[in-house]
Amino acid sequence: MTADAPFDIASGEWRPKRGRAKLVQLIVKIICGAFAGISIVTTIGIVLTLIFEAIAFLQEVPLSQFLTDTKWTPLFASKQFGIFVLVSATIMISVISILVALPLGLLSAICLSEYATPKVRRILKPILEILAGVPTVVYGYFALLTVTPFLKTFLPGLQGFNALSAGLVLGVMITPMVASLSEDALYSVPRSLKDGAYALGATKRETVTSVILPAALSGIVSSLILAVSRAIGETMIVTLAAGANPTLGFNPFVPVMTMTAYIVQVTAGDAPHGTIAYKTIFAVGMTLFLLTLALNVFSFWFVRRFREKYD
Amino acid sequence: MMDSRISSRPTPSDFKKSEFKSNLSTRYALDRAFEIAAWAATGIAVAILAWLLLTILIDGLSTLNWNFVTSYPSRKPERAGVVAALVGTAWLMTLVAAFTFPVGVGAAIYLEEFSSDNWFTRLVEINIGNLAGVPSIIYGLLGLAVFVRVFEPITGGRSVLSGSLTLSLLILPVIIVATREALRAVPNSLRLAGYALGATRWQVVWSHVLPQAMPGILTGVILALSRAIGETAPLIAVGAAVFISFTPEGLQSQFTAMPIQIYNWVSRPQEEFHHIAASGIIVLMSMLLFMNAIAIYLRNRFQKEG
Numbered sequence: 001m002t003a004d005a006p007f008d009i010a011s012g013e014w015r016p017k018r019g020r021a022k023l024v025q026l027i028v029k030i031i032c033g034a035f036a037g038i039s040i041v042t043t044i045g046i047v048l049t050l051i052f053e054a055i056a057f058l059q060e061v062p063l064s065q066f067l068t069d070t071k072w073t074p075l076f077a078s079k080q081f082g083i084f085v086l087v088s089a090t091i092m093i094s095v096i097s098i099l100v101a102l103p104l105g106l107l108s109a110i111c112l113s114e115y116a117t118p119k120v121r122r123i124l125k126p127i128l129e130i131l132a133g134v135p136t137v138v139y140g141y142f143a144l145l146t147v148t149p150f151l152k153t154f155l156p157g158l159q160g161f162n163a164l165s166a167g168l169v170l171g172v173m174i175t176p177m178v179a180s181l182s183e184d185a186l187y188s189v190p191r192s193l194k195d196g197a198y199a200l201g202a203t204k205r206e207t208v209t210s211v212i213l214p215a216a217l218s219g220i221v222s223s224l225i226l227a228v229s230r231a232i233g234e235t236m237i238v239t240l241a242a243g244a245n246p247t248l249g250f251n252p253f254v255p256v257m258t259m260t261a262y263i264v265q266v267t268a269g270d271a272p273h274g275t276i277a278y279k280t281i282f283a284v285g286m287t288l289f290l291l292t293l294a295l296n297v298f299s300f301w302f303v304r305r306f307r308e309k310y311d
Numbered sequence: 312m313m314d315s316r317i318s319s320r321p322t323p324s325d326f327k328k329s330e331f332k333s334n335l336s337t338r339y340a341l342d343r344a345f346e347i348a349a350w351a352a353t354g355i356a357v358a359i360l361a362w363l364l365l366t367i368l369i370d371g372l373s374t375l376n377w378n379f380v381t382s383y384p385s386r387k388p389e390r391a392g393v394v395a396a397l398v399g400t401a402w403l404m405t406l407v408a409a410f411t412f413p414v415g416v417g418a419a420i421y422l423e424e425f426s427s428d429n430w431f432t433r434l435v436e437i438n439i440g441n442l443a444g445v446p447s448i449i450y451g452l453l454g455l456a457v458f459v460r461v462f463e464p465i466t467g468g469r470s471v472l473s474g475s476l477t478l479s480l481l482i483l484p485v486i487i488v489a490t491r492e493a494l495r496a497v498p499n500s501l502r503l504a505g506y507a508l509g510a511t512r513w514q515v516v517w518s519h520v521l522p523q524a525m526p527g528i529l530t531g532v533i534l535a536l537s538r539a540i541g542e543t544a545p546l547i548a549v550g551a552a553v554f555i556s557f558t559p560e561g562l563q564s565q566f567t568a569m570p571i572q573i574y575n576w577v578s579r580p581q582e583e584f585h586h587i588a589a590s591g592i593i594v595l596m597s598m599l600l601f602m603n604a605i606a607i608y609l610r611n612r613f614q615k616e617g
Binding site: 018029037040046050105106108127133142205206229260281288293 | 333338339341342345346348349350351352353355356357359360362363366367370413414415417418420421422425426431432434435438439440441442444445446447448449450451452453455456457460480483484487509510511512513514537538540541542543544547548549550570573574577578585588589592595596599603
């Protein structure tokens with residue numbers, strides 16, 4: 001009887017029986033800790049998978065060939081493995097996309113944070129969020145079947161698959177990301193700085209361009225870098241609209257093949273384990289992973305190094 | 312122009328030579344141009360969204376009917392439908408939700424409620440940040456190498472289970488981040504009151520913090536799922552089949568999904584297939600819209616209570 005009572009009746013001493021509750025807590029804590037560890041396991045899994053298969057690839061194809069060949073034809077009889085063919089297409093499309101996303105995204109951010117009234121802001125922000133939430137395969141449809149025919153009316157030399165419309169639509173896709181991250185940066189510039197500029201007689205544009213933008217520069221640059229990294233890793237738009245024709249060079253009017261498009265081309269067909277085609281996608285994936293990782297780390301470092309603090 | 316004048320200190324001779332000209336009319340004209348440019352940029356973004364939605368509606372509405380929703384894919388576009396893809400997507404979403412909800416919420420509870428600031432926590436946090444920046448196709452390669460090849464006896468290779476495990480890893484960071492924010496929004500006084508009554512940390516979390524944070528957590532989970540539903544590339548990499556005339560019968564069954572089906576139809580040369588691709592997009596976007604509506608509803612209810 002007394003064993004069930006929370007306190008000892010004879011002495012009147014309170015004895016909380018928390019042994020079981022503490023045991024449950026320990027078990028839950030271990031399980032939750034293991035769940036948190038899954039993120040580390042995922043990273044290790046990605047890195048190991050890529051390294052393992054990329055090494056298998058490099059045993060068949062020397063690194064020098066991978067870096068210096070000027071053609072990418074691993075699926076043909078005469079195999080060549082010039083990764084720069086794919087990298088050049090990826091870079092060209094990313095550059096086109098950032099040329100769209102930088103002005104559109106940054107000006108929208110300025111519009112939202114400086115010019116729009118709170119009411120208009122409440123309408124515009126969800127619209128930009130919808131733009132960010134459209135599945136990429138839908139953008140691919142749009143680029144291939146709407147934008148390319150539209151551009152053809154101005155540019156008769158444009159081919160059915162081309163880097164230009166893929167890059168333009170990719171730019172639209174990453175615009176909301178640039179806009180919302182840049183807006184956060186603009187928004188966190190303290191009011192006193194703006195007031196100071198106005199007190200000196202600056203107009204609104206002068207305040208924005210020579211006080212607010214420099215103060216928010218680190219956030220804006222990091223948003224751009226993250227957007228570029230997103231553009232490099234984007235797959236469906238370039239697969240559908242840019243074509244599957246590995247060509248070295250920077251002509252935006254002809255079909256090209258990006259790294260991501262190559263991975264899709266091989267995996268969409270059946271690539272049996274152990275073939276050279278199977279190994280190439282991991283070598284390409286490794287290149288892609290290193291490229292985006294470098295950009296993400298750079299963006300992280302840039303913010304830490306150049307952030308202006310006004311607390 | 313202004314900057315150089317501010318940075319170099321004016322000498323007395325400067326004042327004698329020139330008098331200050333505020334030049335207001337030119338500056339205001341530039342101001343107006345700048346404001347117009349800012350509004351134009353926003354307007355262009357909105358206009359493109361409208362253009363995109365209108366194109367799809369115009370292209371797809373004519374071929375969207377009940378037959379389309381209930382038919383299997385066919386070589387003849389007028390008889391093709393999305394039922395295999397719809398059911399496949401439903402399977403994927405159910406499995407992804409079943410995997411990511413407990414794991415994501417558990418991980419967030421660990422990081423937010425249980426752990427102190429130690430090396431493990433910091434490592435996990437850096438990891439989550441980095442994983443969010445990894446392209447989705449890379450997750451597809453991971454799924455191909457690990458779930459499809461290594462765990463083939465369990466997953467059955469190119470199966471709906473492999474696909475959903477891959478998507479789960481992809482959206483797990485999103486769910487963890489959203490859940491942490493929801494947990495952080497629960498006032499600390501609630502926890503302190505629980506501890507004062509002698510409850511353990513877990514008891515407080517289970518009986519008070521979690522119920523309070525649940526609408527926020529659900530919002531995050533639904534938004535993450537609505538990202539997973541449109542993901543195409545990782546599913547292609549793990550081998551979702553493009554031409555399947557049956558619905559999945561079990562976890563190890565082959566499958567297709569809405570975005571895969573749309574991708575397949577868009578990449579065909581015949582124009583008829585492009586129309587049914589647009590119809591498929593309308594179905595997919597309606598599902599997305601529905602999920603987002605639920606998320607917004609939950610968010611609003613949450614904000615009213617909090």
